[in-house]
Amino acid sequence: MQDFICTKTENFPDSGSVCWTSPSNIALIKYWGKKPVQIPANSSLSFTLNECYTKTKIDFKKSAEFKIKLFVDGAENVEFLEKIETFLTRIKQFCPYIFTYKLSIHTENTFPHSSGIASSASGMSALALCLISIERIACKLSENEFLKKASFISRLGSGSACRSIYGPIGVWGKHPSFFESNDEFAVAYNSIHPIFTTFQDTILLVDKGKKQVSSTLGHQLMNNHPFSELRYDQAKENLEKLKKILTNGDITSFIQLVESEALTLHAMMMTSSPYFILMKPNTLSIIHEIWEFRKSKKVPLCVTLDAGANIHLLYPEQVKSQVLEFVEDNLVVFCENQQYICDSVGNGPNLLMEHYA
Numbered sequence: 360m361q362d363f364i365c366t367k368t369e370n371f372p373d374s375g376s377v378c379w380t381s382p383s384n385i386a387l388i389k390y391w392g393k394k395p396v397q398i399p400a401n402s403s404l405s406f407t408l409n410e411c412y413t414k415t416k417i418d419f420k421k422s423a424e425f426k427i428k429l430f431v432d433g434a435e436n437v438e439f440l441e442k443i444e445t446f447l448t449r450i451k452q453f454c455p456y457i458f459t460y461k462l463s464i465h466t467e468n469t470f471p472h473s474s475g476i477a478s479s480a481s482g483m484s485a486l487a488l489c490l491i492s493i494e495r496i497a498c499k500l501s502e503n504e505f506l507k508k509a510s511f512i513s514r515l516g517s518g519s520a521c522r523s524i525y526g527p528i529g530v531w532g533k534h535p536s537f538f539e540s541n542d543e544f545a546v547a548y549n550s551i552h553p554i555f556t557t558f559q560d561t562i563l564l565v566d567k568g569k570k571q572v573s574s575t576l577g578h579q580l581m582n583n584h585p586f587s588e589l590r591y592d593q594a595k596e597n598l599e600k601l602k603k604i605l606t607n608g609d610i611t612s613f614i615q616l617v618e619s620e621a622l623t624l625h626a627m628m629m630t631s632s633p634y635f636i637l638m639k640p641n642t643l644s645i646i647h648e649i650w651e652f653r654k655s656k657k658v659p660l661c662v663t664l665d666a667g668a669n670i671h672l673l674y675p676e677q678v679k680s681q682v683l684e685f686v687e688d689n690l691v692v693f694c695e696n697q698q699y700i701c702d703s704v705g706n707g708p709n710l711l712m713e714h715y716a
C-alpha cells in the first residue's frame with residue numbers, strides 16, 4: 360500500500376485535459392463480501408465488456424483552493440458529486456496532488472442510467488484512469504505502474520471497478536494460481552482459449568429500477584453469514600477450476616461453473632440475515648427458457664447475474680445469430696420495455712485524449 364503513496368509535488372502540470380473510456384465488467388467468479396477498506400473476502404474474475412462503458416474527461420487547473428464541478432451527460436450533477444467527493448477524500452493520501460487543482464469532470468455512459476446495470480465499475484475506473492494520468496506525467500510512471508495504480512485507486516471507489524482496467528479478463532484478490540494476484544489491485548489474465556475472446560454478453564434488462572438492497576449492504580451481510588467461510592473457500596476452488604477451463608476451452612464445464620457461481624451469489628442473499636431476493640419472476644422465467652433452449656437445441660450458452668434482476672447471457676460468437684433469434688422470439692417478452700443490450704468481451708480502457716500545459 361505504501362508503494363501507492365505519491366510524495367512528489369514537483370513537475371505536475373499547471374493545467375490540462377485528459378479523457379478516458381473505461382468499460383463495465385461481468386464477474387464469472389463473484390466478489391461478495393469484503394473487509395475494510397475494500398479488501399475482498401475472496402478472489403474474483405470477470406470478463407471486461409466492450410460496448411458498456413463510461414467516458415470521462417477531466418479539465419484541471421492549478422488553484423489555491425480545491426474546487427470540483429461534475430457534469431453528467433452535459434448537465435451539472437450534485438447527487439453524484441457527493442459520491443466523488445467521498446471517493447477523493449478516501450484517495451487523498453495516495454494522490455494528494457488532486458487537491459492542488461480546480462477540476463471540471465464531464466462523464467457519460469453508453470448504457471442508460473436507469474438500466475439496472477451498475478455504472479460504478481466503469482465510472483470509477485474511468486475517473487481513476489484520468490486522475491492517475493496526471494500523476495503518470497509528473498512521476499514518469501511506466502505503463503505497468505500506471506495501470507496498477509489506476510486499478511488500486513479504482514478499487515477504493517468500487518471493488519469490482521479495479522478489474523475493468525484490464526481486458527479481456529481481470530482477476531482481483533490473492534489466489535495461489537494467479538501470478539501477482541493480490542487484494543489491492545487487479546491483474547490481467549490473457550492465457551485463454553481463443554473461444555473466450557469471442558464471447559458475447561447479451562444483457563436482458565428485466566428490471567431497470569434501482570435495486571432495493573445495495574451491493575454495499577449485501578457485502579456487509581456476508582460478515583455474519585452462516586455460510587460465508589464455506590462460500591469463500593468455494594470461490595477459491597471455483598477460480599482454480601475456471602483457470603483450467605479458460606485454458607482448455609471446455610464450454611460444458613464453463614457453463615456449469617458460471618451458472619453455479621451466479622446462483623450461489625443469489626443463494627447468499629437469500630440466506631443472509633435479513634434475507635432478500637433480487638431476482639424477479641421474469642428472471643426465473645428467462646433462466647428456465649434458456650435451460651430449455653440449451654437442452655433442446657444443444658446451443659452452448661449460459662446465464663450469470665450481478666446483484667440485480669438482469670440476466671447476462673454468455674455464449675461464443677459462432678452461435679450469435681441463433682441466440683439472438685431466440686432472444687427476440689422467446690425472451691424479450693420478459694424484459695422491461697423489451698429492452699436488451701448486445702455486448703461482448705473487450706480489451707479494456709482507451710485513452711481518447713490527453714494534453715498538459
Ligand code: DP6
Pocket residue numbers: 385386388389390391397403477479516517518519520574575578624665666
Ligand atoms: C455482485 O463492486 O459493486 O457485482 O466494492 O461495495 O462497490 P463495492 O461493490 P461492487 O460489488 C460487485 C458485486 C457483484 C460481483 C462482482 O462484480 O464480482
